[in-house]
Amino acid sequence: MASPSLDSPKLCQDIFSILESQFLFGTSPVRKASPRPTSPAGKVRILSIDGGAGDLGAASLVRLESSLRRLSGDSSITISNFFDIAIGSGSGALLASLLFANNLSVSDASVIHRQISSEKSKTRTRFGRLFKKENKTLEKAFGEATLKDASKPLLITCYDLNTGAPFVFSRADAVEADGFDFKIRDVCEAAMCQRKGSKEVKSVDGETRIRVLDAGASTNPTAVGITHVMHNKQEFPFVNGLEDVFVFSIGGSGTRLSNAASIAGTCQADAVDQAVAMAFGESRKSNYVRIQGNRISAGSTPENILSETYVESVLFQGKRLMKETNEERLEWAAGELLKEQHRRRQSKIPPVFVKSAMTPRTSSSSTMTLTTVLTGSSESPRYC
DSSP states (O other), rough: OEEEEETTTHHHHHHHHHHHHHHOHHHHHHOOOOOOOOOTOEEEEEEEEEOOOOHHHHHHHHHHHHHHHHHHHHHTTGGSOSEEEEEEHHHHHHHHHHHHSSOOHHHHHHHHHHHHHHHHTTTTTTTHHTTOOOOHHHHHHHTBBBBBSSSSSSEEEEEEEETTTEEEEEEHHHOGGGGGGBBBHHHHHTTTOTTOEEEEETTTTTEEEEEEEEEETTOOOOOHHHHHHHOOTTOOOOOOSSGEEEEEEEEOOOOOOOOOHHHHHHHHHHHHHHHHHHHHGGGHHHHHHEOOOOOSTTTOOOHHHHSSHHHEEETTTEEEEEEHHHHHHHHHHHHHHHHHHHHHOOSSSSOOOOOOSSOOSSSSSHHHHHHHHHTSOOOOOOOO
């Protein structure tokens, strides 16, 4: 009688499930639990963009938005209509902010993204650093808008040199207190800073100061986004497991690694991808999509990468090439997003409760109002 293949991902998953169950619950017989049904509120849709996604992130979202418009028959919809939360790192933070803070189409966001990146690259030369000026396109794109002004939950990851620990800029925190609210243009500029430099970002009330260093050109923030959704019960009350989320993640182009920093960043991104795929288990095929280069064709353009074979992380086996292409996977993802959109229109249970910014912004006028309240004046504060 032939023994089962030990390289089977399903077998490995069953073995570790048994070991985990016995460790947590004793030595009682382990019964294989049936998959838990999805919440009646539906799936929370997470958009995650790596710091190293660059032009591939824009190209992927352009293709996805085009498919959504074609399949729905509505040419006015944007990506932000089909996702509940966006998270980005590095240049991915800029793209996520343009989509969720300004509600732009991906095409318009891509143009601004390229302009800002171009202006940013000029300041990296010796001449540019000598006459360094604020990024004008970045200033025009966001103005005085802060995280609180984002239309939907928005997360931006970075590394804080002051505390020596990762830091997450979050709209959910920003609506709670001005000490956690930052100008979006400052956060995006800092998120794109180079490893040899850093930028201090101050909250709107000046009380919180973060010295930001981009955590790595290829940093994958997907796990941070999932963790936020799982534990933020105020905005996502019906998420009890990974069956209740749909993750669309965009990684790097898969170019050849040239230095230690890029190797470290890419390794981190791949490690997160592998961990997330393992966490989803069998549901990764229906609840987790990651678009990235397969590192076979060096120097490919973003458009060429979309026509490459789709790469999937396999439990305990690294990565494997699938039969479908990235384009076909994007088309499938568009269909799934539309199904969720239709389901929501028929449901009486809203899956997401976005926090409202109830407190006034700390400006010259609102500061006077808050000061009056704190000093015991009978004058009541006004909320807008």
